[in-house]
Amino acid sequence: MSLDDAMQTFIIECRELLESMEAALLSAEEAPASEEAINAIFRAAHTIKGSAGLFGLDHIVSFVHVAESVLDKVRNNEIPLDPPLVALMLQVCDHIGLLVSYLEQLKEPDNDLLEGSAILQAGLSIYLSDTPPPSASTLPVEHDAPYESEGGTPVETDNWHLSLRFNQDVLRNGMDPLSFIRYLGTLGKVVSIITLTDTLPPLDAMDPETCYLGFEISFSSNADKAEIESVFDFVREGSLIHILPPRSKISEYIELIQSMPADDMRLGELLIKCGTLTRQELEDGLASQREVESPDQAKPIGEVLIEQNVVQPVVVAAALDKQKAVKDVKTAEASLIRVDANKLDQLINLVGELIIASSGASLIAQKEALPHLLESTSTISRLVETIRDSALSLRMVPIGGTFSKFKRVVRDVSAELGKDIQLEISGEETELDKTVVEKIGDPLTHLVRNSMDHGIEPAEVRLARGKPVVGTLKLDAYHDSGNIIIEVSDDGGGLNKDKIFAKAVERGLIKPDQILSENEIYNLIFEPGFSTADAVSNLSGRGVGMDVVRRNIEALRGTVEIRSVLGEGATMRIRLPLTLAIIDGFLVEVGDSSYVVPLDMVIECIELPVTQAGHNAENDADFINLRGEVLPYLRLRKHFEITGEPPRRENVVVVQFGDRKMGIVVDQLMGELQTVIKPLGKVLNKIRGIGGFTILGNGRVALIVDVPSMMQEAEHAANAQISDAN
Amino acid sequence: MSKTVMIVDDSTTLRQVVRLALEGAGYSVLEGADGKDALSKLTGQKVHLIVSDVNMPNMDGITFVKAVKQLPAYKFTPVIMLTTEAGESKKLEGQAAGAKAWVVKPFQPAQLLMAVSKLIMP
Amino acid sequence: MTITVHINGAMGHVVIEGEMTIFEAAEYHAALLPPVTQCHTLELDLTNVTEIDTSGLQLLVSAKLRSQQTGSTLSITGHSETVQQVLDATDLAGFFGDQVVLTASE
Incomplete structure (x- = not known):
């Protein structure tokens, strides 16, 4: 680092x-x-x-x-x-x-x-304004009082003199005087030191945790006074720390001697021993001191000596504003490890390879039919599955972070629009793939802005309609059968079907006589070049259109649908896969080709009724009666133009996406498998109905069926059939 | 064996920079994200000096220092409080709790290193 | 920390190992008291002292002062690098070496 x-x-x-x-x-x-x-x-x-x-x-x-x-x-x-x-x-x-x-x-x-x-x-x-801001960028710097040359001649020594008598509690406070003396050595050289032991009681009477030692130090250094003083910052309280600069006046030493609790002569002797004073200097000093009679000539001690920090700690009696253990997301994060997203991707890739390799092993085990091998490969498969789940969960993040960004968006946009709109958020804890979270931000912003701009009416209109003046925009997220649903809903005017239809005709998107379901009409707003706003505001009208929203969502293998009740509001529902990389699949075969249907979309498998077998075999789509329900189906064989005769008995895989169901007719049902989705190259990714490919354990390639897009086609075809029949 | 310093602060940045500075000077460093986290990491460790912020979520520095001083293994361990220039009352509170040394925030790594090395050698 | 005390009549031998800091001061104090008060000749082995602070130092000083006052002998038979450094830094090596005694009483 x-x-x-x-x-x-x-x-x-x-x-x-x-x-x-x-x-x-x-x-x-x-x-x-x-x-x-x-x-x-x-x-x-x-x-x-x-x-x-x-x-x-x-x-x-x-x-x-x-x-x-x-x-x-x-x-x-x-x-x-x-x-x-x-x-x-x-x-x-x-x-x-x-x-x-x-x-x-x-x-x-x-x-x-x-x-x-x-x-x-x-x-x-x-x-x-009432209190000037204290300066921030500069730390308080203590300025030295200049050492004035008044009273007496300077002594000869070039050394500082330090007199240290520590607070008795320093050791208990975790401070070791020796440590400070050691540190002093980094600022200069200790020329001589005298360790004072006179306050040290006899061994049996001493408190081993009380500090008794004092020091007189002669110190040679180029450091300034503040620097030397600062060495003792943490122990100054309750201690006697005196620092005399080099060549101080003799009178200052005398004052030092007198200020110390020990008797004059002892300290005087110590100063001599320390080499700070010569005997002559001391005697002269003491003599002149005695001559000083008038008090006005006596220099105030404070001017010469380092001020002792005698301020007793005023223990603020005010009750501690004891913070309750705040449940703070921030701190939860503190116990997390940051991992490079690339490393995660690499891990997921490897897990993908592992899945393929392990299913390869399973396949061989099945072929060889060795019980021991089968047993161990099935254990491996189970473990690999667990690894896959935990690896994927590493990438899962709650959507709350994305949602909360919208508080600001809603606040700013409502101010811009002059509308009063409140945001309600739920389902923040819903987790989804990090990549999805990152990419969903933009489309979501657009939907939110769209709802605020076009959905929620101005206050006057709301009042006239008997609605609360404050409009409400809701963001919600939840899981639904292997998908995550994100909803943007508003309590605005809802989408006007007729208006959209008319607009679409005007734009040439549809023909006036076209029959469209309600959903299809709503979906028109996602067509390129569509705008329902009579006046293009600078919000929704800016930059991308709703078509880009849909494209972005589809790029995430998701869909967007609209629910709307005129006059009551609209809901945009984004449906996204939980993860992009690995899915549980259901393997089917048509002729020699293998296909994978995402397992969480599969509801059931039935045999294609014999009545249907030959019926309309030329058409790739039709519908059957599934327990009284019309189930459109689609023949994969026809859809992908696979040659060869269909077997006598065909199977239908019934899939559900959202609230729609359809059947996919295949030759054979092969069973479940884990699938690593590999994207198709640029050339192939325009193919409708294919969402990617995967490599099977035996090394063969299987195409992954893109159920939503296939569903659209089946519905179209079925609708066409119905209208034909009519 | 080098001496161990524990840095307790809710800022990852601060902990990282302090770690760099102290490790560079030869100390070992332990990190605590807040008082509670730090307290849980003290047991079973030999920490020679603690540097703690005052204002932290979950458990503030003052409560933390009081708790540390209750632990027999840490009753004499020096504590440096990270105070603010405006936080004189907090500094006094910290001293009453047992944190007799302090460094004023914002500080540069060298300033903290200086305070630490006054109290213990690497 | 460990302190091993052998008292054989008026002879004492004390071996201190590990840290001699404020954390252990009370224990050392209690352990040193019998040999210091009972023995006429006391040897202190500090060869394996890994760390010593003011509290450890003043215990040694106090014990030495007592021996000087009572006319008994206290000698340090061996000391670690750490102990030597502290004695040098406080200019107390001579004091323990029974040479010039620099105390207030002089």
Whole structure:
């Protein structure tokens, strides 16, 4: 690990902190923020500042410092976290994000950036007006009082003199005087040292945990006084630490001698022994000291001596604002390990290969029919399955993070539109593949904006319709038979079927006499170049259209469908596979070719009724009666134009996707297997009905049936049949 | 055998940078993400010095230091509190709890290293 | 830490091994008291002391002071590098070596 790695961590951590800060701020806008929330906001700023300081990023430190000071006031209930302040803090969040982006791109902060800092800082400082903000970027520096040459001649020595009498509790406090003396050695050279033992009681009377030793040190160093003083920062309390600079006035030594509890002559002798004073100097000094009669000539001790830190610890009696163990997502994350996503992908790939290899082994075992081998391969298969599941679960992340980003989107967009819209989120804990989470953000944003823009009516209209003035947008996620469903719903006006139909005709997307189901009409809004808004707003009208939304979702092997009730609202339902890489499949055969149907879509398998066998064999699609239900089906043999005669008995695999069912007619049912989905090359990926391929244990290639797209075709064909029959 | 320093802070960045600085100077480093986490990691370890933040989730630094001082194996272990320039009252609270040394945040790695080396040698 | 105390009449031999810090100070104090008060001649073996702090040092100093006052002998028969460093840093090597005694009483 290097400092560069740490910088990367810093950037990632900042982003996370900013996210949680933003979330907390947004929730503060809805309801008065709890103490915990405010503390979390404060802590985020505090942590960013602290970490930035580690890297010496002064421009970030000083900017965040001002925000932190304001938040500190909020924390202490000195100022309320009111909407204007929340809005300002959100801008601060954004700006910190920008500062971090510069870091990330290794860009030096330019004028624009610093100007942005200055403007926000000015805005923040209004909240601090009664107390000027303490300087942030510079740590307090103690300035030395100049050693004035007054009274007496300087002594000859070039050495500092240190008189140390430690607080009796230092050892109990974990401080070892020897350690400080050792550290002193890094600032210069201890010329001589006298260890004072006169306060040390007899062995039987001493408390072994009390510090009794004192030291007189003659010290040669180029360090300044503050530096030498700072060595004893942590032990100053309750200790007598006197530091005299080189060539101090003799009178100063005399004062030192007199200020010490021990009698004058002893310390005087010690100073001589230490080499700090000569005997002559001491005698002269003491003599002149006795002559000083008038009090105004006596120099105040404080001027000469290092001030003793005698401030007793004022134990603040105020009750500890003991924080309750806050259930904080942040800390849960702290116990996690960050793993490079590429490493995970590599693992999943290997697991994929392992699955293929293990099914190969199973196949051989079956062929050889050796019981022992069969047993061990089945154990291996089971273990591999477990490994597959846990490997895949490594990639699973809750969708909550994506959802909470929409708090900001909804807030900003509703402000932009002048509509009052609240966001309701549920199912945050629903997990799905990380890749899917990353890629679903954009389409979701578009759907949300679309709902806010076109779905939810302006306040006047809502009032007239007897709806609550505040519109509601809901985001929900849940699992449904091997899929994950993400719903964006609004309580707006719903989709107007006739309007969409008319628009589609006008755009030339459909013919006026075309008969379309309700669903098909709604789906028209996902066609390229479709817009129902009479006035193209700068939100939904910007950039991509709804067709791109659908394309993005389909790229994830997902679908999007619309439920709408006119006047009551609409729901966009995105259905996505849980994972992209590996699925449980159901292997079927048609002629010499193998196909895999995703197992979680398979409901049942039936034999194709004999009445149907010859019937309409030329058509690749038809429908049968499945316990009184019309089940459209599709012959894979015809669909993929496989040559050869179908067997006497054909089978139907009944699959379900969403609430639609269909049958797939195949020759033989081979059974379940685990499948690693390999994408088709660019040339082949336009083929409808194929979602990828996989390699079977025996090395052969099987195509993976793309049920949703096949379903569309079957329905079309079946509808055509029905209308023909009519 | 080198001395072990435990750094307790909820910022991963801070822990990483402190680890770099201390390991570079020859100390061994243990990390705690908050008071609770750190406390659970102290048992069965020999930690010679603890550096702890004040404001942390789950268990704040003051509560943590008080708890550490209750452990027989750590009652004399020096603790450096990471305080803020505005947090004078917290510093006093920390001292009352048993953290007699402190470093003011934000700090540069060298400043912390200096404080640590005043108290223990690597 | 381990402290091994052998008392044979007026002769004592003490071996200290491991750390001599504030954590063990109370134990050392209790263990050193009998030999220091009973023995006329006491040998301290510090060859395997791995660490010594002020608390350890002042125990040794106190024991040595007592022997000086009572006219008994306390000698360090061996010391580790760590102990030597501390005695040098505090200029107490001579004190234990029974040479010039630099105390307040002088």
